[in-house]
Amino acid sequence: MSFHQEQSLLCLGDFMFDRVKRKVSYIGIDIDSPKVFDLLLIYMRARKLFPHSKIEVFISPSGRGFHLKIWKRCTILENIFYRAAVGDDPERLRLSIAKLFLNPDEQFFDILFDVKFKKKSRKIDLEKLLNGVNLSEKSIEEIREMAEKLEGKIKMKECWVTCIAFSGEEFRERLKVICEDIAIRDPSFKYKIYQSYFPKHDYVLVIFSDNKNQAYQRGEWFRRVIKKELGKDINYWVKIKKTK
Secondary structure, X not given: OOHHHHHHHHHHHHHHHHHHOOEEOOEEEEEOOOXXXXXXXXXXXXXXXXXXXXXXXXXXXXXXXXXXXXXXXEEHHHHHHXXXXXXXXXXXXXXXXXXXHHOOOOOOOOOOOOEEOOEEOEEEOHHHHHOOOOHHHOOHHHHXXXXXXXXXXXXXXXXXXXXXXXXXXXXXXXXXXXXXXXXXXXXXXXXXXXXXXXXXXXXXXXXXXXXXXXXXXXXXXXXXXXXXXXXXXXXXXXXXXXXX
């Protein structure tokens, strides 16, 4: 490495160090799950780490997850560590770190949308629903029982999923490209690729939809596209996503 390259890296390091010392007003947590049980576990962790901070809880604009706003002023570096410790969405964390390096002037570092695709988030008073219960004093089974009781009080949006099981790393990468291309053109398109529990397949592509018809339409579209572009016959199934 040349002297000039070393100096450039040192300058970049100093710049990034100054950057991560900038202060932000709150710590945002995105819970990409409609399960009240998951919400309670993450809320318990947040309350334990920040016993004196105001914590606001929202049902996300999509109606399929939750947002937490922990009102704690901290540096960007602390923000990243706190979000990882509490349980922020890993993909959201990855994008935040990428923003720091790829666009140092990025202002929207940790943002939770109150309105998305003309849909608003809904604030819920979780402390009132918990009625003074300290979650950290409860066992996992007790928290699970509490979550089941709260399911009827915290109304989540109905969610349908289209599932496509498949195998092979190359197939996974090509399918991911197709999904990412759709997401660019249609920001409301949401998907996840999970490890498969089925012994005959490596992965399962899960596509989230607002209703049953949309879920079946997307399944048929993917069946045709995969046959045309990848030369493979696939089967899919549709089901409603349970919140318990």
